[in-house]
Amino acid sequence: MKFLRLSAVVATTVIAPAALLSPFATTATGAESSRPAAVSAPDVSIPLSEEADRITILRILEYPNNGRGVRDAAQRALDGTAQDMRHFLEVEQHRVRLDDYRVEASRLTESGGPDVREAALAALKANSAEAVRQFIEVGQYRARHSDYAVAVSQAISIGGPAVREAGKAALRKDTLQALREFMDNGQHAARYQDDRVRVTQIVSVGGPKVVADGRAALRTQDAYEVRRFIEVGQYKSRFLDDRARVVQISAKGGPAVRAAAKTALKTNTVKSVQHFLDVAQHDARAKDKAKEKAKPKPKTKPSKTKAKAAKKA
Structure with missing residues (x-):
């Protein structure tokens, strides 16, 4: 059986396409803290057989964070010939994934936090595949970390004692996962405790x-x-x-x-x-x-004792 040697970039995108994350507040998979590693996998060999190509494409389709372009192109390849599947693996998947990256970057210019929007715009303005790929795979996570840190600080500034304590703990950890956990869950649990204390004070x-x-x-x-x-x-x-x-x-x-x-x-x-x-x-x-x-005082009659005294006088 023949084998084809693929470069690190090709191999990595075949086996583990980068996640296309949703805007600032949430992610498609809820695993935003698991940032995809930089492309550094060693060269791998992919067997040149129709069945092996089909299995590889099916594995790509299993990733929920694939963009629509990758999903559609992969399905077309599966529905086509052996040559179509090979063309998808060697050429088309990389082109459509970059298109998906550009779409995702464009979306984040509208829905991301301030730093995410700024980084996305910069990547798109650079108008290069490498800049967009770098933003999607690395830059957006750094920017999102900054946005979350600002959001946590804002929550602390207007929160009660429990919110402030939980927010400061998240800032001390200073990880995207800790900051996001506070914004998604921790602040709400802490605010509930603060609210219960407030109600108790009102009742008192x-x-x-x-x-x-x-x-x-x-x-x-x-x-x-x-x-x-x-x-x-x-x-x-x-x-x-x-x-x-x-x-x-x-x-x-x-x-x-x-x-x-x-x-x-x-x-x-x-x-x-x-x-x-x-x-x-x-x-x-x-x-x-x-x-x-202001009412006039009623006149009082002299007592009998006073009347007798007045007569004697």
Whole structure:
């Protein structure tokens, strides 16, 4: 059987085509940290037989990160003649893979992070197969590492204690895998812990409705429900607590207080209810007191003792 000696570049792309990764946030396989090694495999021999060529092409098709061009060309070769398969292995796969690389680089100029976009544009601007290949196989990973590091720093700057701790730990490891793990999973788990602490703090100073709804959110052990209470639920609950306070104050107040409370409850907005609690009730109470003081004092009849004393005098 005849054997064909292939160069390192040809052999590597036949056996292990480089992964075409998706944008900044995610990858097609979830193994973004496993950066393809630089092309450095020794020369290998591929047997010149139709069956061996078919097996090699099928192995290429098994890689999920192949671009559409490689997949389509490989399938056409399998559907064709022995010469078509040999032509694919020796010539066409390398051409269409570079086309796929260019397509991927173009996509990353739109969907990647800032550094990935800049590196992709530079590779495309160079307008050479080597520059595009270098970006896809090496450069994009370096750029993605930088983008993730920036994203982690941003999360730390606005996060709670748990988020800051987890983010700093990822930065200390300083690997693409650690940074991506924090962005994809770690920050969310840490934020849930921070949110639970925040709800507990809100409950500790809240009214009856805030306490009941906050505890209910915590019991769900659902990150969405806990976050929803912080962003929405606590305000609705506090409004109901404030309305209840207005009703209680009105029941014990004078005419002006009752009138002001009635107006606030009828308007039924957070602003009107809060204004009554902060300002209007005090103004109304002052009016009630002033009105009470302005009332004429009833004349009191002299006591019998004082009357008898006056007659004797």
